[in-house]
Amino acid sequence: MSILGKLSINAFPHDVITLGGAIMMIVAILIGIFYVTYTKRWHWLWSEWITTTDHKKIGVMYIFVSIVMGLRGFADVLLMRVQQATSVGSSHGILSANHFQQIFSAHGVIMIFFVAMGFLFGIINLVLPLQIGSRDVAFPFLNATSFWLFSAGMVLMNASLIIGNFTYAGWLSYPPLSELKYSPGVGVDYWIWSLQVAGLGSLLSGINFLVTIIKLRCKGMTLMRMPLFTWSVFGTMVLVILAFPILTVTLALLYLDRTVGTHFFTASGGGNMMMYVNLIWSWGHPEVYILVLPSFGIFSEVVSVFSRKRLFGYRSMVWAIWAIVVLSFIVWLHHFFTMGAGSNVNAFFGMMTMIIAVPTGVKIFNWLFTMFGGRIKFNASMIYFLGFIFLFTLGGVAGVMMAVPAIDYQLHNSLFLVAHFHTMIVSGVLFGDFIGIMYWFPKIFGFKLIDFYGRVAAYLWIIGFIVAFGPLYILGFMGATRRLDHYPAYTGWQSLFIVAGIGVGIIAIALVFQFLQLIISYIKKNENFDTTGDPWDGRTLEWSTSSPPPHFNYAILPEVESRDAFWEEKQRTDKNVQDKKYEDIPVVKNTPLAMYIGAMACIFGFCAVWHIWWLLALSLLTIIVLIMIRTTDEETEYVIPASEVAEIDKKVQWKV
Amino acid sequence: MESVNTQIQQVPKYDKTDDTIVFGFWVYLMTDCVLFAALFAVYAVLHNNTFGGPDGAQIFSPSYVLVETIALLTSSFTCGIGLISAYNMQKNRVIGWFSVTFLLGLSFVVMEVAEFSHLIHSGDSFKRSAFLSSYFTLVGTHGLHVTVGLIGMLILIIRIYTKGLTKASVRRLTLLSLFWHFLDIIWIFIFTIVYMLGFS
Ligand code: HEM
Ligand SMILES: [Cu+2]
Numbered sequence: 001m002s003i004l005g006k007l008s009i010n011a012f013p014h015d016v017i018t019l020g021g022a023i024m025m026i027v028a029i030l031i032g033i034f035y036v037t038y039t040k041r042w043h044w045l046w047s048e049w050i051t052t053t054d055h056k057k058i059g060v061m062y063i064f065v066s067i068v069m070g071l072r073g074f075a076d077v078l079l080m081r082v083q084q085a086t087s088v089g090s091s092h093g094i095l096s097a098n099h100f101q102q103i104f105s106a107h108g109v110i111m112i113f114f115v116a117m118g119f120l121f122g123i124i125n126l127v128l129p130l131q132i133g134s135r136d137v138a139f140p141f142l143n144a145t146s147f148w149l150f151s152a153g154m155v156l157m158n159a160s161l162i163i164g165n166f167t168y169a170g171w172l173s174y175p176p177l178s179e180l181k182y183s184p185g186v187g188v189d190y191w192i193w194s195l196q197v198a199g200l201g202s203l204l205s206g207i208n209f210l211v212t213i214i215k216l217r218c219k220g221m222t223l224m225r226m227p228l229f230t231w232s233v234f235g236t237m238v239l240v241i242l243a244f245p246i247l248t249v250t251l252a253l254l255y256l257d258r259t260v261g262t263h264f265f266t267a268s269g270g271g272n273m274m275m276y277v278n279l280i281w282s283w284g285h286p287e288v289y290i291l292v293l294p295s296f297g298i299f300s301e302v303v304s305v306f307s308r309k310r311l312f313g314y315r316s317m318v319w320a321i322w323a324i325v326v327l328s329f330i331v332w333l334h335h336f337f338t339m340g341a342g343s344n345v346n347a348f349f350g351m352m353t354m355i356i357a358v359p360t361g362v363k364i365f366n367w368l369f370t371m372f373g374g375r376i377k378f379n380a381s382m383i384y385f386l387g388f389i390f391l392f393t394l395g396g397v398a399g400v401m402m403a404v405p406a407i408d409y410q411l412h413n414s415l416f417l418v419a420h421f422h423t424m425i426v427s428g429v430l431f432g433d434f435i436g437i438m439y440w441f442p443k444i445f446g447f448k449l450i451d452f453y454g455r456v457a458a459y460l461w462i463i464g465f466i467v468a469f470g471p472l473y474i475l476g477f478m479g480a481t482r483r484l485d486h487y488p489a490y491t492g493w494q495s496l497f498i499v500a501g502i503g504v505g506i507i508a509i510a511l512v513f514q515f516l517q518l519i520i521s522y523i524k525k526n527e528n529f530d531t532t533g534d535p536w537d538g539r540t541l542e543w544s545t546s547s548p549p550p551h552f553n554y555a556i557l558p559e560v561e562s563r564d565a566f567w568e569e570k571q572r573t574d575k576n577v578q579d580k581k582y583e584d585i586p587v588v589k590n591t592p593l594a595m596y597i598g599a600m601a602c603i604f605g606f607c608a609v610w611h612i613w614w615l616l617a618l619s620l621l622t623i624i625v626l627i628m629i630r631t632t633d634e635e636t637e638y639v640i641p642a643s644e645v646a647e648i649d650k651k652v653q654w655k656v
Numbered sequence: 657m658e659s660v661n662t663q664i665q666q667v668p669k670y671d672k673t674d675d676t677i678v679f680g681f682w683v684y685l686m687t688d689c690v691l692f693a694a695l696f697a698v699y700a701v702l703h704n705n706t707f708g709g710p711d712g713a714q715i716f717s718p719s720y721v722l723v724e725t726i727a728l729l730t731s732s733f734t735c736g737i738g739l740i741s742a743y744n745m746q747k748n749r750v751i752g753w754f755s756v757t758f759l760l761g762l763s764f765v766v767m768e769v770a771e772f773s774h775l776i777h778s779g780d781s782f783k784r785s786a787f788l789s790s791y792f793t794l795v796g797t798h799g800l801h802v803t804v805g806l807i808g809m810l811i812l813i814i815r816i817y818t819k820g821l822t823k824a825s826v827r828r829l830t831l832l833s834l835f836w837h838f839l840d841i842i843w844i845f846i847f848t849i850v851y852m853l854g855f856s
Pocket of ligand 1: 107
């Protein structure tokens with residue numbers, strides 16, 4: 001074997017579309033580099049962002065990566081829609097079967113791991129420490145490391161576009177197809193390692209935020225006084241901690257099968273490929289709740305603020321979260337009723353799946369009751385929210401339908417299923433993330449986004465979604481299965497596929513408006529400065545500090561006496577104005593080590609894909625050394641003296 | 657009376673950040689626990705799939721495993737004593753006890769590697785059957801953890817030797833001990849589920 005393992009010149013792309021994609025990506029990177037050089041921002045980029053340990057900046061970086069990746073995921077959608085609208089009968093569309101498979105696999109992976117997860121951790125990073133009245137997360141350096149591992153996974157996944165190829169075995173790459181015998185290339189290995197690296201980042205974040213919530217709440221914030229977003233993140237992080245190790249194991253075993261010849265999931269040697277499906281979904285189902293619970297938290301915050309009412313049924317909301325956390329671990333089998341586990345097993349999991357709809361329903365009703373009788377502000381967030389209620393209920397009903405094993409035998413792996421889970425994910429996760437970004441944007445950047453463009457985008461998203469996925473429900477009933485690169489003309493499906501394509505076009509316009517919203521708001525930011533720190537008449541602590549908050553969030557740590565603490569504080573007439581007692585604040589220094597660890601993890605993954613063992617060992621060694629350097633460094637913090645804190649705090653107040 | 661007082665003052669008290677770190681480490685151990693749980697589940701599913709190869713009773717040697725087990729359990733004990741010495745700020749004892757722990761851990765790993773290479777050379781490698789794949793992976797993952805623990809231990813011992821017992825190093829010893837005892841517990845499960853049930 002050569003010094004570069006399996007890597008050779010043949011790994012670079014040959015066919016037109018891949019080559020085009022690769023060239024586009026390289027050009028985009030070059031433009032980025034040119035822009036930064038031209039505007040002389042390397043220093044700024046390095047000292048303000050790359051080396052930062054500030055949770056707010058890390059959050060912004062997560063969201064930035066997710067937006068870029070979202071564009072790539074959406075480009076895949078465009079290709080798939082064109083293919084399915086045209087590849088019928090004697091015409092074979094624009095993509096080969098093999099390439100089409102790579103594209104839906106890449107789309108699924110990108111959207112779940114690098115868009116939805118990125119938005120989620122981005123928003124959690126932005127908001128959570130502020131919301132619990134803390135100065136940072138429990139382990140700021142670890143937090144930066146998580147982000148860089150996430151980015152490393154992202155880079156690895158995108159590298160497959162230029163060097164080699166990506167998996168064509170679907171976003172969960174089931175064996176036997178994903179075993180070496182049937183997928184001899186590097187695609188599956190890229191899939192394994194980009195998820196492995198990014199997943200490790202998620203796991204570390206899970207630990208970090210759980211500890212943050214338990215240990216770093218401000219004085220007086222008992223559990224039952226925590227805002228619901230915090231509660232949702234709490235539940236989510238418990239899920240992350242319990243679910244992600246299973247993913248790690250599953251991927252590792254598949255890699256062992258492919259690389260050293262073990263027999264975990266192989267057809268021969270006594271392997272059991274059904275075990276893979278069980279393992280991956282006992283991570284996978286909790287994962288869908290990992291994605292959706294934080295969004296539920298965002299909805300809870302936003303609905304109550306924009307209805308100017310206290311959230312209805314706080315306690316039941318909390319219980320619903322924990323019911324979902326527990327139940328989400330005992331429903332995984334509904335993803336493969338047709339594997340034939342036997343009718344009793346299927347019946348059990350079918351029932352559990354229906355039961356999990358109950359706490360979700362409780363939440364929906366609580367949100368509606370919160371709006372009932374409130375003074376509702378119909379801004380973009382509330383439009384998304386109403387779209388969510390409508391779509392999520394529909395998609396949920398479709399889900400409960402499929403929870404009946406007998407019905408699922410008909411609908412399994414059909415486009416009906418594809419329509420169902422997109423309804424849940426787009427309305428539940430994506431809309432929630434959009435709302436969260438618009439809602440907390442002024443807190444982080446100091447100016448509000450112009451609502452008009454947001455409203456247009458929201459309407460277009462909802463309409464576009466219905467047009468794009470309505471036809472898929474029908475197609476599913478007509479027998480169209482998922483992942484089709486071609487179908488015969490007599491099926492009569494083509495017109496519906498074309499309608500779905502038009503829907504995607506509407507969504508594309510919605511995306512344009514979202515970007516317009518960002519750009520125009522930035523240009524006109526002088527008109528929309530948030531000078532109060534509280535642009536929405538908010539209820540929770542994060543609105544009590546300035547926008548943007550100082551590096552240390554709170555000059556004086558808040559104390560809390562009730563739920564909706566900031567709201568109650570604002571209602572009080574007997575404000576006891578005390579002298580502020582400033583104290584020295586220790587802050588974690590900037591450091592490039594986290595980024596180095598991410599870079600090394602990326603090289604490690606790359607070498608694992610291409611079997612470049614010597615470099616793999618070297619990168620691992622470097623990671624160990626980097627960790628050693630960090631853990632033995634006794635001076636990772638510096639102290640902002642009280643006088644300087646007072647200075648910064650005054651300046652902020654003065655601006656008001 | 658006087659001496660007792662100074663002794664107590666020397667015991668490094670946790671401050672809040674220590675507390676957070678130790679708690680965070682516990683949470684990490686929980687994730688590791690889930691990881692092993694998944695591997696145990698895999699072993700449980702595959703342990704009968706010998707595919708014409710040997711089963712546990714044919715390849716495990718009870719006495720050998722017992723020696724391994726004793727080495728590891730003893731190391732947990734010496735590790736505990738070492739930690740108590742650390743809380744009493746007795747530098748030399750810390751170095752002594754942790755060196756003993758290190759050697760015991762090392763002999764455990766060496767024995768395991770020897771067992772693995774024996775199996776591989778006699779044709780019963782992880783490629784032979786699903787049972788052997790899951791056996792090697794479960795036991796090997798534990799062994800890998802022990803190795804990581806050993807590396808950490810070595811670095812800590814050297815640092816304490818050169819820089820003395822600082823508050824930070826006592827905290828790190830605390831974490832290391834938690835890790836070590838955790839691996840012990842996992843080993844007890846491996847011993848029971850893989851070996852004891854395998855013999856019968
Ligand atoms: C912008 C709106 C979106 C559209 C129009 C869209 C469209 C599609 C299409 C056409 C497919 C292939 C269906 C087939 O198998 O025939 C697909 C698959 C998939 N999508 Fe999306 N998608 C969108 C957003 C998302 C989002 C936000 C996520 C997750 C966060 C997501 C996750 C997935 C997954 C996991 C698959 C399955 C891939 C596989 O079969 O392996 N999609 N999507
Ligand atoms: Cu599920």
